[in-house]
Amino acid sequence: MYSWLNKKLLSLRECFSREASFRWFVILVIGFMLRQDHLGVTSIIRCLDLNPCFYETMLHFFRSNAWKIDRLTKEWIRLVARTGLLFTENLMPILIGDGVKAAKEARYMPCVKRHYQESETVSKAAYIFGHMFGAIGILVGNSKKLFCVPLSIRIHDGDKQIKKWGGNDTGCESHVVRTIRDACSAVKVLGMKSILLLDRYYLSVPALMAIIDEETRAGKSLLSVVMRAKRNPTAYLDPIPNKRGRPRIKGEKVKISNLFETCLSEFTEAAVTLYGKDETVKYYCCDLLWGKKLYQKLRFVLVLKGDSKSIFVSTDLSLTPEQILKLYGYRFKIECSFREFKQVVAGFSYRFWSLFMPKLNRFAKSGHDCLESVTDEHAQKRILLAFKAIEGFVMVASIAFGLLQMCALQFAEEITAPKFRWVRTRSNEIPSEATTSHFMGKTIFRTIAQRHDLAIMRFIFLRQSHAFEISAVADLHDAS
Numbered sequence: 001m002y003s004w005l006n007k008k009l010l011s012l013r014e015c016f017s018r019e020a021s022f023r024w025f026v027i028l029v030i031g032f033m034l035r036q037d038h039l040g041v042t043s044i045i046r047c048l049d050l051n052p053c054f055y056e057t058m059l060h061f062f063r064s065n066a067w068k069i070d071r072l073t074k075e076w077i078r079l080v081a082r083t084g085l086l087f088t089e090n091l092m093p094i095l096i097g098d099g100v101k102a103a104k105e106a107r108y109m110p111c112v113k114r115h116y117q118e119s120e121t122v123s124k125a126a127y128i129f130g131h132m133f134g135a136i137g138i139l140v141g142n143s144k145k146l147f148c149v150p151l152s153i154r155i156h157d158g159d160k161q162i163k164k165w166g167g168n169d170t171g172c173e174s175h176v177v178r179t180i181r182d183a184c185s186a187v188k189v190l191g192m193k194s195i196l197l198l199d200r201y202y203l204s205v206p207a208l209m210a211i212i213d214e215e216t217r218a219g220k221s222l223l224s225v226v227m228r229a230k231r232n233p234t235a236y237l238d239p240i241p242n243k244r245g246r247p248r249i250k251g252e253k254v255k256i257s258n259l260f261e262t263c264l265s266e267f268t269e270a271a272v273t274l275y276g277k278d279e280t281v282k283y284y285c286c287d288l289l290w291g292k293k294l295y296q297k298l299r300f301v302l303v304l305k306g307d308s309k310s311i312f313v314s315t316d317l318s319l320t321p322e323q324i325l326k327l328y329g330y331r332f333k334i335e336c337s338f339r340e341f342k343q344v345v346a347g348f349s350y351r352f353w354s355l356f357m358p359k360l361n362r363f364a365k366s367g368h369d370c371l372e373s374v375t376d377e378h379a380q381k382r383i384l385l386a387f388k389a390i391e392g393f394v395m396v397a398s399i400a401f402g403l404l405q406m407c408a409l410q411f412a413e414e415i416t417a418p419k420f421r422w423v424r425t426r427s428n429e430i431p432s433e434a435t436t437s438h439f440m441g442k443t444i445f446r447t448i449a450q451r452h453d454l455a456i457m458r459f460i461f462l463r464q465s466h467a468f469e470i471s472a473v474a475d476l477h478d479a480s
Contacts, residue, residue, distance in 0.1 A: 006457075027463065047441070073395065097137075099175055113158040114128070156179070181214060197226050207225075208315070235288035235298070269281070281304060344434050347397030352390050415435065
C-alpha cells in the first residue's frame with residue numbers, strides 16, 4: 001500500500017516549482033490521512049512526531065507561491081482517472097455536486113458570512129457564520145462498495161471582491177452556476193462525457209444555461225444531468241405548428257404534480273435499485289419542455305412508492321427511467337463523504353486569518369461586503385494569501401481523503417487481514433475511511449524505519465524530532 005502511495009504522490013511533483021514545497025505537501029497529505037485529533041496543523045506534528053520547529057514552515061506552505069490550486073486540482077483529477085477505479089454508467093463517469101457549509105466564528109477570516117443552515121434532523125433551522133463551499137466528487141469503486149472521491153471543494157460565496165482583485169469575474173455568479181462550471185472543468189480534464197448528479201436545489205434555468213454555455217465553448221457535449229425536481233414544477237408540451245405568424249416555441253402548460261392523478265392508469269410497475277436496495281415502485285415517464293424563456297426538453301420520471309411521490313429529471317433523453325432512478329440513488333454518497341471528510345480528516349479545521357481583514361460585523365445587513373472598503377494593494381495581497389491558504393488546506397485534505405478511499409478499495413485484504421482493530425459488526429468487505437486511517441496510524445512508523453527506499457517515508461523521517469536531534473549531535477561532533 002505504501003509503495004502505491006509513494007508512486008501516486010510522486011506523480012504530483014510537477015505541480016510544485018520547488019522541491020521543498022513538494023516534500024511538505026507529501027508530509028501534510030500523510031498527516032491528514034492518519035491524524036487522530038483535529039486541531040489544525042499541530043495535530044499533524046504530533047501524529048508524525050515532527051520537530052516542532054517546523055510549525056511555522058508548515059503554515060507558510062499554504063501561502064506559498066510555489067504551487068497553484070488550479071493546477072494541483074487538474075493533476076489530482078488525472079490521478080484519480082488513471083487508477084482504473086472509476087464507476088461508470090453507459091461508459092460515462094458519474095460526478096456528484098453539492099454544497100456544504102463550514103461554521104467559523106473568526107472575526108478576521110476572509111469570506112465569512114451569515115448563512116441559513118437547514119436541517120432535516122433539527123426542527124428549528126438557524127443562521128450560522130462560516131464559509132459556503134461547492135464540492136464536486138466522482139464515484140469510484142465496484143458493486144461491493146462505492147466512494148465519492150472529492151475532486152474539488154472551493155469557496156462559492158463571499159469571495160466576489162477577492163475574485164475581482166485576482167482578475168476573475170466568477171465571484172459574481174451564484175453557487176449553482178459555479179458548481180456547474182466546476183463540474184464542466186472536471187469533465188474537460190477527464191476527457192469524456194460524464195453524468196452529473198444534483199439535488200433539487202440545482203434545477204434552475206441559470207444552471208441549464210451554464211451547461212449550454214460550457215458545451216458551446218468546448219464544442220462538444222460534456223454533461224448529462226440527473227436531479228430531483230421541486231414539488232410542483234411546471235412544464236410545457238411540444239408546440240403545435242401554426243400556419244401563420246412566428247413559430248411557437250412552447251405548447252400547452254402542464255402541472256407535473258397533476259399527472260399523478262390524470263395519468264395514474266399509465267404508471268408502470270417495476271423493480272428498480274434505489275439506494276443500493278431492490279424496490280418495487282410505479283413510475284410514469286414523459287418528455288416535456290421546461291424553463292421560462294429556455295424551454296429545454298427534459299425527461300421527467302414520476303415515481304410512486306407507497307404513499308410517497310417523487311419527481312426526477314434528466315437532461316439526457318437516452319437514459320431509461322430505471323437508470324435515472326438508480327443513478328439518483330448514488331447522489332447520497334456525497335453526503336456520506338462530507339460526514340467522513342469532517343470526522344476522519346477534519347478537512348474544515350483550518351484557522352487562517354489576516355489582520356488586514358476588516359473586522360466582521362455580525363449585525364450588518366444582508367448583502368454587505370466588508371472587503372469593498374479594502375483599497376490598499378498590500379492589504380489585498382495579504383487577504384488573497386489567507387484566502388488561498390483556506391482553499392489550499394481544504395484541497396490538500398481532499399487529496400488525503402481521496403487516497404484513503406482508494407487505498408480501502410485496492411488494499412482491502414491488507415488492511416482487514418490483521419486483527420488490529422475490533423469492529424463489532426463488519427458491514428462490508430471493503431474497509432471504511434476511518435479503518436484505513438487507523439491502519440496507517442498503526443503501521444506508519446514501522447514502515448518509516450524499514451522502507452528507506454520510499455521517498456515519501458524519507459521526507460517524513462528527515463523532519464522527525466529524533467532525526468533532527470541526531471543530525472544536530474552529528475554537526476556538533478564534526479565541529480569539535
